[in-house]
Amino acid sequence: MTSNRSLLATAIVALVLVAGCRQDMHNQPKYRPLRPSTLFADGSSARQPVDGTVARGTLNADEALFTGMQNGAPVAEMPFAISASDLDRGEERYNIFCAPCHDQTGSGQGMIVQRGYRQPPSFHIERLKTVEPGYMFDVITNGFGVMPDYRAQIDARDRWRIIAYVKALQLSQPTVAEPAPGEPGATTPPPGTVPGPPGTGRGGQ
Secondary structure: OHHHHHHHHHHHHHHHHHHOOOOOOOOOOOOOOOOEOOOOOOOEOOOOOOOOOOOOOOOOOOHHHHHOEEOOEEOOOOOOOOOHHHHHHHHHHHHHHOHHHHOOOOOOOOHHHHOOOOOOOOOOEHHHHHOOHHHHHHHHHHOEOOEOOOOOOOOHHHHHHHHHHHHHHHHHOOOEOOOOOOOOOOOOOOOOOOOOOOOOOOOOO
8 A cells, every 4th residue: 555655656746747847938949139040141130120110118209398399499388287296306306417517506506516527507597597498408318518418317208397497496596697708607618619509519508
């Protein structure tokens, strides 16, 4: 009796082991990333997406929302209604990404500037108080002068929220005079620099 039970237990264990040895999914024909291929003429197993392919979440069909431009000109209105929570989010993102240079009031005296980085213009000069939101979006997205682009760090909608918060900052502060060319914070670059439009990485901010 004991012998029969041992045989039965051994058979059950053997069946379990045999069932666990199926490797159909593990041994399927496939390419691991960056392995060469003899199937394709270029020898690469990594293929380019089909023309017209759009990755999920990257359609970006709304030109105003994702570029700040409409028919080649900066948009004059925010592309979506701004709520109190949007302003709160804008303030948070501003303090993380913008305040180190522009400071928390927008005067351009952030800690990085105090340690030697080129001073950006105050947000409270007349030109920046009246500039279109789309222009600000383009500068944040593509950079300008010594300011790097932030398209990778800041989501498009958060860029608009930052702009809304900057506009609120501008309402809270008096207009200041624009510095003369070559002075700290001047929007006109000092002699010897090449001015350029937003996104070129040249000239003053």
